[in-house]
Amino acid sequence: MRIVLLGAPGSGKGTQAQKLISEYGIPQISTGDLLRAAVSSGSELGQKAKAAMDAGQLVSDEIVLGMIEERLQEDDAQKGFILDGFPRNLSQAASLDELLAKTEQPLQGALLIDVDYDVLMKRLTGRLSCKNCGAVFNRYTSPPKVENTCDKCGNELYHRADDNEETIGKRLKTYEDETSPLIGYFQDKGLLLSVQGVGDIDEITNAVKAELQKIA
Template sequence: MRIVLLGAPGSGKGTQSKLIMERYKVPQISTGDLLRAAVSAGTPLGQQAKAAMDAGELVTDDVVLGMIRERLAMPDTQRGYILDGFPRNLNQAGSLDDMLSDLGQPLDAAVLIHVDFESLMQRLTGRLTCASCGAVFNSYTHPPRQEGVCDLCGGELKHRSDDNEETIGSRLKVYQAQTEPLVQYYGDKSLLHTVKGEGEIEDIFKEVSKVLESVGGPKA
């Protein structure tokens, strides 16, 4: 079960990814995590990435793909994997396909967790985080029993300064500009499966599981 997981900020993609990992025993491969680990370990690719970041440059796709290739050689990917955070554009998608073809590990599916723009804005602008225990609430969809107070520990709930409509709207527009071509790309390859990311988490996961099992993933 080799999949790319797509979803906007606030879509619940991270939650679904964790559930897939737990149920199907496959690793999530996050390019952000790979970069941090490689830089920390001082690997050859990590040194290249650090040099680029220290110079204020973007890490090249070749370096990121090299890290993914190394990660896919590890034994825990034999049952499959979830790619998260890559590809972000068409060039990366094409390069990824070429590399996976060389490895004999082509993708089985690209799964899009879709949530409409208005709902994403509510989820992100209404987010409240407990300063004490880190619990997350939402003033629209999951409000605390007492305004400003955490249900779990009684700590103060805070609204992140960057969780405002202007900033979030810009983030979502960037995501849409990057992702819409990928949706078309994977759709043209008959790899795209769209799951509606609204409703109860368990119900969404049932739909995700149906997709994964339909493309030959291991049974739960």
């Protein structure tokens, strides 16, 4: 199974990706993880990426595609993959299609986790994290039993400074402007699958699996 995950920040892509890894035994390929690993390893692509980041520049699509190509050659990706974080725009989608055609691993689907703007804003602005164990809560949707106290370890919870309406509004606007056109792109190619990312996590997972049955 070879799929791309689509969805705005806060849509629950990461949670569902972990469920899919467990269910189907295929890796999640996150471009953020690839960049960190390449920089850490000091590979040729990693050195190029580090030079760009050190200069305050975006890492070029060419470098990211090179990292994806290398990752797809590893043994665990031969049965399929879940691509997360790429493509982010139409130009990247076209380049990805070319790469996957070359490696004979074409996409079978693009799975959209669809969530309304107001729900995304609540999820992201209400996020609380534990300073000690890293557990995450939400003051609106999944509050701790005791205010500002972690259910798991009893330590203090904090609200990240960048989890405010202005910053999150900008992130969602960027997604809307750059990434949401991909929905139409994949729909036109007959690859779009979609679920509502609201409600019980396991129910969403079941809806995701039902959609993926269409391409299994």
